[in-house]
Amino acid sequence: MPTARAARRTAVRLGAVALAGALLAACGSGSPGGASGGKDGDITLTVDLFGSFGYQEAGLYAAYEKLHPGVTIKQTDTEDEQDYWKSLQTRLAGGGGLADVQGVEVGRIAAVTQQQSEKFEDLTRYGADKLKDRFAAAKWSAATTKDGKVLGLGTDVGPEAMCYRTDLLRKAGLPTDRTELAKRWATWDGYLALGERYRAKAPAGSAWLDSVGSLFTVMVGQEKERYYDTSGALIYEDSPAVRTAWSAATRAASDGLSAKLDQWTPQWNQAFAAGSFATLPCPAWMLGYIKGQAGDAGKGKWDVARLPGGAGNWGGSYLSVPRAAKHKKEAYELIEWLTAPEQQAELFRKQGNFPSATGAIAAVAGATDPYFSGAPIGRIFGDAAKAAPVQVLGVHDKNVADQITNALNEVERKGTSPEEAWSHAKKGVANVTG
Template sequence: MMKKWLIVIVFSLVALFLAACSDDGDKASGGKSDGDTVNLDFWVFGSTGYQELVDEYMEENPNVKITINEGEMNDMHNNLFTSISAGSGAPDIAQIEVSQVEKFLQAKDQFHNLNDYGAEDVAENFLDWKWAQAQTVDGEFQIGLPTDIGPTTMFYRIDVIEAAGLPTDREELAAEIDTWEAYYEAAKKVKEETGKYMTDTPQLVYNAIRDQQDLQYFNEDDELIMEDTVKEAYDFTTKMIEEDLIGQNELWTPEWGTAMAEGTYATMPGAPGWMVANVKGNAPDASGNWDIASIPEGAGNWGGSFLTVPKESEYPQEAYDFISWLTAPEQQLRSFEIAGLFPSTPDVYENEEFLATTDEYFNGAPTAQIFAEAAKSVKTVYMGVNYAIVDTEISTALVNVAVDGADPQAEWDAAIERITSQLERQ
């Protein structure tokens, strides 16, 4: 009898051991046992409209439960960086904005390389320049799959443009203002004929020119490069400020919104697709007074993001399967329809229903077609891990020149000094 009990006990222990090994193996590989539910935390910022698509995915994949946590952009990025640094508290999936992606690439050991899960097989779905933004210089590590983009155009007030004697047809206006020098000449005409500004904030002009450049603040060795194209953009903008062709409002302030509603200026250069909602929100009664044309000298990109899988996730394969579905052309088209997120998948640009999208607020402009053409002309640009530091200081300098009448060169020199000091502490 004793021997029988010993045999039972031994077999029980072996069974328990094998089960434990099996569980550990599933966990390490990011897998799951049949019938178990995989819970994925998904951190996002802004108005993505993803909940509808998440619900659809969960209905098709009943073993997967995805919980969206929405937050303000800076807070979410700060919380994510704190979590991956501590090795605790990170989500399974995190949205990262394009200006922040280089910073997180520096901590790529805290993320899963999506190439290990099949990312290279879907790379051709996306615009080349967008795909390159989320990978290491050698292309070996892909930290995220692309979501939306922000190809830039020029919004304009039809009434102000007409009063200045400029063509109001979007194609004719784009042909007349096809260079920044032509933009400057048009600004003088707007001022002379209407007394209004060409645009209300210096940041828009500067950003538009900055985003068209092959190189911006850093080269691929992360060396600061400021004295060529960036300085030219700054000098052009401050010249327009000093000649009273640009207003004094700072982006995102109440005054900026009020000027938009009152039509105190003619154009918004460097405006991406997501700016449509800002204009409608700030100027609800100006429907039909706004239109959209191409920007002088070609489009840049302002905004957009990527979906990443932090290393802490126990289910990287399931997380990847979901984000590859969410960023596929079919779902990017849906995201555009639901929340206006402009697709980074050029296959969508061939869709007839997509191309037929117009906006009556913007005088019936074929918005999808305009932004799609802009997206195709964007250049691949290396932004650098400390992009935000530099951009913030240059923006401060421009505001000081516009609002306080500060000397442009003195403000430039002071900005470079602040930038250099901050970079030395990194």
């Protein structure tokens, strides 16, 4: 999930018939009369999300409605997570306009548990405490307050790989085999060096990567400590992870390796079909986004290889129930079902969102994807998920990241010096962290 995953859905909604089997067998805590309004009449559950959670596209809402006659699920979503979060904060402050289910990006979950716990339902009231063993330990603990309240159920995680266009690499005279590329770019220096070779013979209008902001984000996702330390102190100025990623990103900008595209913009979306970049740092949830933007014409042109520099995580989300929700119990039953291993596994197969439920991770280990040239996505992302560090999350984690990537946009798009851009980043961080 986008946070960190913020991607707009464009795929066609799939019918529930294709999901029969495992989906119909996994009803969560709700029985066909539970959340259906069978006793109290028909109800509409509202779900407000950002980016590409994939439930509608994978047919999960349709399957749930079939299991619970009388329930209708109405989803709204915002393309950019920053816009979504600002709107959510306004509605939380006023207590109105909130959906029954609200998505929370992983970079915001510490703000929810540490500063806004009174705004969200403690899901243990509905039996969530019995689900602890279902999730990876880090995913569960991040949404749990110090006094044991559970404020969200984990959807996906964002293990990282590198997606690339085989046709563009071939035209530039570079290897296209995923195993060979993984060796060539085993380090980030190797990745940038290969980018220099690509630039020398690149097809017209094509760059090595989409933006230096995405390079920075994926690199800091490989480290345990980035912006905060385990005591909760803000350490980004002296963080080795931030310094290393900033250096690599500004180097890529100065070497002309970036297409200078601001992620999640219409221009970036159009670039997938236009072939404007050859490689894309790629958390698992990006697979569904690529399919949506590149369309049928992109099938077989993309592939997936192991990420340079080791494993990491970018994004992942939670589903929460606000205190002001109209249908709290029914909302909980829906999110318990959506985050169950069976549904998480199906979502990965259909959309690429990698599971946070341990049972689902094992179930998708052998998954391949014909769109991505038959890449063994279950193994690639599964290995990355196992090796990725458990990251320290701070209250303003996402805000700090946004300020730094905004500064990097200045470097690549305006020609601002790295030194001046860094000073702008520090001022921005000071403003958002108070």
